[in-house]
Amino acid sequence: MTGSILILAGRRPGAVDALAAAHGVVDKCLVPVAGRPMIAHVLESAAASGARGIFVSTHHADLLEDLDDPVVAKLGERLVIVPAADNLADSVLAVAVRAEFPMLITTADNCLLAPETIAEIGAEAARLGAEAGVALARREDVLAVHPEGQRRFYEFSDVAVSNCNAYWIGHRGALKAAEAFRGGGQFVKKPMRVMQAFGLINLLRFRFGLGPMHHIFRRISKQLKVDVAPLLVSDGATAIDVDNERSLRVTETLMGSAGSPSVRHPIAVEPRRHPMRQMDDRLRRPAEVIGVEDH
Numbered sequence: 001m002t003g004s005i006l007i008l009a010g011r012r013p014g015a016v017d018a019l020a021a022a023h024g025v026v027d028k029c030l031v032p033v034a035g036r037p038m039i040a041h042v043l044e045s046a047a048a049s050g051a052r053g054i055f056v057s058t059h060h061a062d063l064l065e066d067l068d069d070p071v072v073a074k075l076g077e078r079l080v081i082v083p084a085a086d087n088l089a090d091s092v093l094a095v096a097v098r099a100e101f102p103m104l105i106t107t108a109d110n111c112l113l114a115p116e117t118i119a120e121i122g123a124e125a126a127r128l129g130a131e132a133g134v135a136l137a138r139r140e141d142v143l144a145v146h147p148e149g150q151r152r153f154y155e156f157s158d159v160a161v162s163n164c165n166a167y168w169i170g171h172r173g174a175l176k177a178a179e180a181f182r183g184g185g186q187f188v189k190k191p192m193r194v195m196q197a198f199g200l201i202n203l204l205r206f207r208f209g210l211g212p213m214h215h216i217f218r219r220i221s222k223q224l225k226v227d228v229a230p231l232l233v234s235d236g237a238t239a240i241d242v243d244n245e246r247s248l249r250v251t252e253t254l255m256g257s258a259g260s261p262s263v264r265h266p267i268a269v270e271p272r273r274h275p276m277r278q279m280d281d282r283l284r285r286p287a288e289v290i291g292v293e294d295h
Contacts, residue, residue: 010084141236
C-alpha cells in the first residue's frame with residue numbers, strides 16, 4: 001500500500017499489563033513472541049507493505065533502544081516514534097497531521113497481520129468506495145486456522161465475524177469518526193458512550209444482529225457522518241491477537257519455527273463451542289468490532 005501505517009503501542013495511564021508483567025518487560029509490545037519482541041512482527045509486515053511512513057504511538061520513550069531488533073534498521077527513516085496521548089483519538093490525530101493517506105491503523109499485538117492482508121484491506125476499501133473501514137474475518141476462516149485462536153464473534157443476520165484490530169482511513173476528513181473514542185480505550189465498556197456514538201437503535205441492531213452486516217454499518221456511518229465499511233479479509237489468523245498466554249501460544253504455533261506470518265500452518269482440530277458463548281459475547285462487548293481497547 002501507499003500512504004502510512006500507524007501501530008498503536010501505548011498503555012492506559014496507571015495500568016499494568018498482565019502479560020508484560022509476567023514476561024518481565026516494561027510494555028506489552030516488548031513481550032517475546034517466537035523469539036522476537038511482539039511489535040517486531042507487526043513492523044516486519046509493515047516494512048514489506050510498501051507504506052511510506054510507519055508510525056508507532058507509544059508512552060515508552062526508549063522503545064527503539066529496548067526493542068533491539070533488526071527490523072528497526074530495515075525501516076530506517078520510514079520508522080517514526082510518536083508520543084502517545086491519553087486517549088485513542090488524540091493519539092491518532094497526533095500522527096495524522098504528518099502522515100500520508102490512506103492510513104492503516106493497527107495494534108502492536110497484531111502479530112499475524114501479513115503484508116498480503118494489508119494490501120487486501122486497501123483493495124477492499126477501494127472496491128467498496130469507503131471513506132473508512134474495519135477489517136473483519138469470517139468465523140469459519142478464523143476457526144479453520146486454529147479452533148482456539150479466537151473466542152469472540154459478532155453475529156449479524158448474514159455472517160459471523162471477528163474484529164482484526166486493523167482500521168483503514170482513506171483521507172484526513174474521515175478521521176472525524178475517531179472522535180467517538182476521545183474518552184480513552186475503555187470506550188467499549190461504557191454503554192452510554194457507545195450509545196451516544198452509534199445511536200440507540202444502531203446499538204440494539206448491532207448487539208442482537210438485527211440485520212445484514214453491511215446494512216448495519218450503513219446506519220452507523222450515517223450516525224458518524226463518515227462512510228465506514230466492513231472490510232472482510234481472507235486470512236482468519238488476522239483476528240488472532242496476543243492478549244494473554246493462551247493467544248500467545250496459539251500465535252507461536254501458527255508462526256512456526258521461522259516466526260513469520262507467511263509460514264503459518266492451519267490446525268485441523270474440530271472446534272469446541274459452548275451453546276451460550278455467542279450470545280454472551282454479543283451482550284458483553286457489543287462495540288469492540290469497531291473499537292480498540294488499548295492505545
